[in-house]
Amino acid sequence: MAKHEKFRFKSTLELIAKSRELGFDLPWSESVDALLQPALIQGIRVANRFTVQPMEGFDSDEDGMPGELAFRRYGRYAAGGSGMIWFEAASVLADGRSNPHQMMITDDTLEQFKKLTDHVRKVAEETFGSDHKPFLVLQLTHSGRYSNPGGDFQSKIFSDNPYLNPPHPPTPSPALAALTGEGEHRGVPDTRHPIPDTRYPIPVFYSDSDIDAVKAAYIHGVELAEMAGFDAVDVKACHGYLLHEMLYAFDRTDSRYGGSYENRTSFLREVLNTPSKIIKAVRLSGFDLIPYPYGFGMNSDGSAAIDLLEVKNLISEFAPMVPLWNITAGVPRLAAHVGRPYDRGAFNSPPPDEHPLQGIARLIGITGQLQQTFPDLFFVGTGYSWLRQFYPFVGAGVLENKMASFIGLGRSSFAYPDSPRDLMEKGLADPKKVCISCSKCTEFMRQGGPAGCGVRDMQYKAGGRGQKAKISNKKQDVK
Ligand SMILES: Cc1cc2nc3c(=O)[nH]c(=O)nc-3n(C[C@H](O)[C@H](O)[C@H](O)COP(=O)(O)O)c2cc1C
DSSP states (O other): OOOOOOOOOSSHHHHHHHHHHTTOOOOOOSOOGGGGOOEEETTEEEOSSEEEOOOOOOOOOTTOOOBHHHHHHHHHHHHHTOSEEEEEEEESSGGGOSSTTSOBOSTTTHHHHHHHHHHHHHHHHHHHOTTOOOEEEEEEEOOGGGOOTTSSSOOOSSTTSGGGSTTSOOEEOOOOGGGTTSEEETTEEEOSOSSSOTTSOOEEOOOHHHHHHHHHHHHHHHHHHHHTTOSEEEEOBOTTSHHHHHHTOTTOOSSTTSSSHHHHTHHHHHHHTOOOOSEEEEEEEOOOSSOTTSSSSBOTTSSSOBOOHHHHHHHHHHTTTOOEEEEEOSOHHHHGGGTSOOSSOGGGOOOOSSOHHHHHHHHHHHHHHHHHHSTTSEEEEOOOGGGGGGHHHHHHHHHHTTSOSEEEESHHHHHOTTHHHHHHHHSSOOTTTSOOOOOHHHHHHHTTOOOSOTTTOHHHHTOHHHHHHHSOOOBOOOO
16 A cells, blocks of 8 residues: 555656556546547437536525525536536435435425526536537435434434434434344444444434335436436435445345345336436446445455456446446545545545555546446546546546546536636646645535535635525525
8 A cells, every 4th residue: 555645746747657656557648639529328419528526515405405506506517618517416305315405306396406407508508509518417315324314313204213312313224134233222233334433323224115115216306307307317326325335235134125136236226217218327336445245346255355246247237228327436434535535534534545546546447447348338437636637638548548438527526617618728727726635525515514615616715614604595596
């Protein structure tokens, strides 16, 4: 493991030299042209290869309506020029929200989502002309063990549950059966994940019928996404949330959702099989670095080795119905650097014992393997923000080497949403505008939002909780 270090590079070549010294061959290109090429997904034109990654802003109202700040954020993305905008996690159920200000896609919020997609298309057209129609994806979520709809882990559901005794309030969870009964807490089984720390509350076990109810909400969510004007809908299966945890419910017994590959993937299968015509997508944690049986994409010998066998089986099986895959990794609440390499961890957490370039090379390498195994599918790559103004050269190299079809930008989109536009117009990204991977956006999120860039965006510079009072969250009335 190479020592962690902060970004200090003055050129792409210096960066590439460092990656070689560390033993990774990062692709790169002298030209950013590959990023500017259009793509065609099931007959829909995508103007270029930039993707705004889903980034929760936690700025909706109690009903989950996208508010004024959401219109601002998505308007900035639209004016920034990305061909694809992957909208943040929208919960399909109130109980599955990770935050009281997380968006929700429901019958009640549908009209507001329609206004939001109209708004984004209008801003894009005004900025780039009628040829430029951003491809819009909505991510559906249920936060599973990280659900926190009340903002204080005081879930109102399962109110007859003994876990409702403070100071150990519950979160709903798929609660893998293998994880129940391992320990006891106040006379009830401790369903905490044995690998994660205990900062999070003990989750409530979800029976098959609880999961059936969530599935029905997802299926409805797919229909709502189509009605709201999205081009595609993402059935999110990553980052430790409900559907991701279900993929590694290896030891869940006597259940339609646990044990065999067939059972663990049956939720995804049924939701993706819905007759809705909208294009289906999946954001998938392709590996977790959490050993089997507590992670997906890991070798079943229990080591820390990545094993893509089941990941490939899943993609191969779902390929006929899912043309678009967005590959991420791990569970950010346990090890954020795995999926988003950084200079400084949130709340000054100790640096990981690997170099950020190692994490980036791992994400690029795994996504590349999947893209090359499934050349007809579209893969979005993750983890580029740490590369700052040099991301376009690495991203273009990835595209030229057919190691992804789109280059996803998360934190960079908060900080510098118009980097695609600068690249189109000037051929370079501006070092004064780039994300510095300081984790302030993550801190805002963990403090309850709203989340944005606390360094580059005036709207968020006041920071964290302090800004809450200053920011109006009232509903946007867009005609
Ligand atoms: C504040 C914040 C909010 C995020 N929200 C989401 C989300 O809603 N859905 C999701 O799949 N990933 C989410 N992510 C992860 C990002 O999409 C992305 O995978 C990660 O930041 C790594 O990409 P980057 O290096 O370009 O930032 C979030 C990350 C941050 C920092």
